[in-house]
Amino acid sequence: MTVALLPVATAPTARRDNTWLRVLRRPLGAVSLVFLALLVLAVAAAPLIAPYGPLTQDLQATFAGPSAQHLLGTDNLGRDILSRLLHGGQVSLLGVAYAVAVLLIGGVPTGLVAGYHRGRIDAVVVRVTDVVLAIPVIITLLVVLATFGQNEVAAMITFGLLGTPGMIRVVRAATIAIRADLYLTAARVAGLSTTQIIRRHVLPRVAGPIIVRAFLFAGAALLTESGLAFLGLGVQEPEPSWGGMVASASIYINQHPSLLIPAGVTIALTVLAFGLVGDAVRDAIGGRHLRYAGSARPAPHPVDSGTDEETPSALLSVRGLSVGFPGETGFTTVVNDVSFEVRAGETVGLVGESGCGKSVTARAVLGLLASGGAVTTGRCWFDGEDLRITGRNRCADIRGSQVGLISQEPSASLDPNLTVGRQLAEIVRRHRTVSRSQARVEALDLLQKVQMPEPVAVAGRYPHELSGGMAQRVCIAAALAGRPRLLIADEPTTALDVTVQAEILDLLRHLQETTGMAILLVTHDWGVVADLCHRAVVMYAGQVVESTEVEPMFRRPLHPYTDGLLKSNPHRVVVGERLPAIAGTVPPPHEWPRGCHFHPRCPLAGPDCMETAVPIFEPTPGRLTRCLHHDRLAVGARHA
Numbered sequence: 001m002t003v004a005l006l007p008v009a010t011a012p013t014a015r016r017d018n019t020w021l022r023v024l025r026r027p028l029g030a031v032s033l034v035f036l037a038l039l040v041l042a043v044a045a046a047p048l049i050a051p052y053g054p055l056t057q058d059l060q061a062t063f064a065g066p067s068a069q070h071l072l073g074t075d076n077l078g079r080d081i082l083s084r085l086l087h088g089g090q091v092s093l094l095g096v097a098y099a100v101a102v103l104l105i106g107g108v109p110t111g112l113v114a115g116y117h118r119g120r121i122d123a124v125v126v127r128v129t130d131v132v133l134a135i136p137v138i139i140t141l142l143v144v145l146a147t148f149g150q151n152e153v154a155a156m157i158t159f160g161l162l163g164t165p166g167m168i169r170v171v172r173a174a175t176i177a178i179r180a181d182l183y184l185t186a187a188r189v190a191g192l193s194t195t196q197i198i199r200r201h202v203l204p205r206v207a208g209p210i211i212v213r214a215f216l217f218a219g220a221a222l223l224t225e226s227g228l229a230f231l232g233l234g235v236q237e238p239e240p241s242w243g244g245m246v247a248s249a250s251i252y253i254n255q256h257p258s259l260l261i262p263a264g265v266t267i268a269l270t271v272l273a274f275g276l277v278g279d280a281v282r283d284a285i286g287g288r289h290l291r292y293a294g295s296a297r298p299a300p301h302p303v304d305s306g307t308d309e310e311t312p313s314a315l316l317s318v319r320g321l322s323v324g325f326p327g328e329t330g331f332t333t334v335v336n337d338v339s340f341e342v343r344a345g346e347t348v349g350l351v352g353e354s355g356c357g358k359s360v361t362a363r364a365v366l367g368l369l370a371s372g373g374a375v376t377t378g379r380c381w382f383d384g385e386d387l388r389i390t391g392r393n394r395c396a397d398i399r400g401s402q403v404g405l406i407s408q409e410p411s412a413s414l415d416p417n418l419t420v421g422r423q424l425a426e427i428v429r430r431h432r433t434v435s436r437s438q439a440r441v442e443a444l445d446l447l448q449k450v451q452m453p454e455p456v457a458v459a460g461r462y463p464h465e466l467s468g469g470m471a472q473r474v475c476i477a478a479a480l481a482g483r484p485r486l487l488i489a490d491e492p493t494t495a496l497d498v499t500v501q502a503e504i505l506d507l508l509r510h511l512q513e514t515t516g517m518a519i520l521l522v523t524h525d526w527g528v529v530a531d532l533c534h535r536a537v538v539m540y541a542g543q544v545v546e547s548t549e550v551e552p553m554f555r556r557p558l559h560p561y562t563d564g565l566l567k568s569n570p571h572r573v574v575v576g577e578r579l580p581a582i583a584g585t586v587p588p589p590h591e592w593p594r595g596c597h598f599h600p601r602c603p604l605a606g607p608d609c610m611e612t613a614v615p616i617f618e619p620t621p622g623r624l625t626r627c628l629h630h631d632r633l634a635v636g637a638r639h640a
C-alpha cells in the first residue's frame with residue numbers, strides 16, 4: 001500500500017529510553033526539574049516547615065534584613081517573608097495547577113479525537129479553536145474576576161480554557177502526523193476499538209509535545225496569576241500570594257528595593273524552570289512527533305459503473321467498485337468499476353504494475369482508505385452481508401475477526417513501544433474474553449503457529465529487535481489472532497530478501513491449508529501468483545482487465561496487458577536473452593486515455609479501442625477480459 005503510506009509514514013523508531021531520564025541527563029533540564037520538585041514539596045509542606053504563620057506580624061521588626069530569625073527578612077508589617085513565600089506559593093501554584101489541569105482535560109482528548117478522526121469532527125474543532133483563539137485573554141479574565149467576586153480559581157480555570165486551542169492544535173497535528181502509520185492501521189485491522197487505539201498507541205506517541213506544551217503553559221499561567229495578584233485582583237491582602245507580595249513590595253521600592261527580590265526572583269526562577277523543563281523535554285524527544293499531513297477532504301463525483309448482485313458462492317464479492325481522491329486537478333477516480341470475488345478457502349492474486357490500483361482496491365474493501373479517499377460507487381458483500389462500502393464501511397466491524405490484513409512493511413505495522421507478546425495478547429483479548437495470563441499463552445500459541453523460532457524469547461522482544469522476516473511472522477500471527485476467514489495480504493514479501501520471501505510464502509500456503517481461510521494476495525510478482533494463487537485478477541490503470549484461474553491464464557492470456565506482463569516476467573529470464581518489456585508506463589489516473597486504458601501501449605490496438613470505454617465480457621465461461629481483440633492473442637502461449 002505504497003501510496004497510502006506516503007504522506008506521513010516513517011518507520012517508528014524504537015523508544016525504550018525514558019523521556020524523563022533523558023531530561024535528567026541534560027544539566028539545565030535536571031536542575032530545573034529538581035528545582036520545581038523541591039519548590040512544590042516545600043510549598044505543599046508550608047504549614048509544617050514555615051517558621052511563622054503567613055499573617056503573623058511583628059511591628060517591632062519591620063523591613064528587617066535577612067537574619068537567623070527571618071532568613072529572607074520581614075516586610076512592612078514585620079511578617080516573615082520566607083513564610084509568606086511558602087504559603088503564598090500554595091495560592092500561586094494551585095492557580096497554575098488549575099489552569100494546566102483544564103488545559104490537559106480540555107485540550108488533549110479533543111486534539112486526539114480531531115486528529116485521529118479528521119473529517120467533520122476535525123473541521124468543527126478547528127473552527128471552534130479559531131474562534132476561541134480570537135477571544136482577548138486579559139479582558140475575559142477581568143470580566144470573570146468581576147463576575148465571580150475576585151475568585152482566582154475561576155480566573156485560572158478560564159485561563160486554562162482559553163489556552164486549550166493551543167493544546168488542541170499541538171495534539172491534533174501530532175496525531176495527524178502518525179495516524180497513517182502502519183501499526184495504527186494494523187491495530188484497526190486487528191479489531192481494536194478507536195478508544196483502545198488512541199489510548200494505547202496514539203497517546204504515548206504524542207505525549208512528548210503534550211508535556212512540552214503543558215510546561216510552557218504553566219510558566220504563562222504563573223505569570224498571569226502573579227500579574228492579576230499584582231493588580232490587586234484575585235487573592236487579596238493580607239492573604240499571601242507571590243504576585244501580591246510583589247505588589248506590596250513595589251510600594252516601598254524607593255526606600256526598600258530589596259523587598260521585591262524574594263517574590264520577584266521566585267516567580268522569575270519558577271517561570272524559567274517551567275520553560276527549561278519544556279525545552280529539555282522537547283530536546284529529549286527530538287522533532288519526530290511533529291510531522292504534519294495534508295488535509296484533503298473528499299469531494300466525490302460519481303463514475304458510471306454497474307453494481308451487479310453478489311456471486312452467491314463467494315466469501316468476498318466486489319461489484320463495480322470505484323474509488324477517488326482529491327488532488328490538484330480536482331477529485332480523481334483512481335479505481336474504476338472493479339469487480340471480482342474470492343471464494344472460501346481459495347487464494348486470489350490481485351496483480352498489476354505499480355500504480356494500477358491494487359492496494360487502493362484492497363483498502364477500499366477494508367474501509368481503510370487514506371484521508372480524503374472515497375468509494376464513489378460499488379457494492380461489496382462478505383459472506384452474504386452487504387458491507388455498504390459507499391457509506392460507513394461495515395467491514396470495520398469484522399476487521400480482525402473475519403478479515404485480517406498483513407502489509408508490505410511488517411516492522412512499521414508493529415507498535416515500537418510494546419513487546420511482541422504484549423501486542424499479540426492485547427489483540428487476543430480484543431477478540432476473546434480471556435484473562436491476561438490466558439491471552440499471553442494464546443500469544444505464544446500464535447507465535448508457534450507462524451513457526452516462529454524461539455517464540456518465548458521473541459514474545460519478550462520489541463519490534464526493533466526483530467528481523468524483517470520475524471516481524472512479518474508476528475504480523476501474520478496478529479492477523480490470525482481473530483481467526484479470520486479472509487486474509488488480505490498486501491505485497492507481504494516485498495520488503496523481505498529472497499530466502500525469507502520463500503519462507504513467508506510457504507507459511508501462508510501452510511496456514512491456508514491448515515485453517516482453510518481465503519487469501520486475497522496483492523502482488524506484482526507472477527512467481528508468487530504461480531506459486532500460491534488459484535485465480536488471478538489483473539488490474540491496469542484502475543480497472544480489472546482480466547480475471548480467471550491461474551493455469552489457463554498462464555497458458556493463454558486473454559488480454560494483451562496480461563500477455564505483456566507474463567512475457568516480461570523476470571522468472572522466465574534466459575541467460576543471454578533480452579527480457580521483453582511492455583513499452584511505456586502506467587498513466588497516472590488523471591491521464592487515463594479515452595477508450596481502453598491500455599491502448600497507447602497495446603500492440604493490438606485499433607481505432608475501435610480508442611473511442612469508447614471497453615466493457616468487461618466473458619468470451620468463455622469463467623474467463624473475463626476487457627479486450628476487444630483477445631482472440632488475436634496467440635493460442636497456446638505458455639508463460640509459466
Ligand SMILES: Nc1ncnc2c1ncn2[C@@H]1O[C@H](COP(=O)(O)OP(=O)(O)OP(=O)(O)O)[C@@H](O)[C@H]1O
Pocket residue numbers: 001002003004325326327334352353354355356357358359360361370371373524588589
Ligand atoms: N492517498 C492517495 N491520494 C491520492 N492518490 C492516491 C492515494 N493513494 C493511491 N493513490 C493513487 O491511486 C492509484 C493506485 O494506487 P495503488 O497504491 O492502489 O497502486 P498499486 O497498484 O497498489 O501500486 P503499488 O504496488 O505501488 O502500491 C495511484 O495512481 C496512486 O497515485
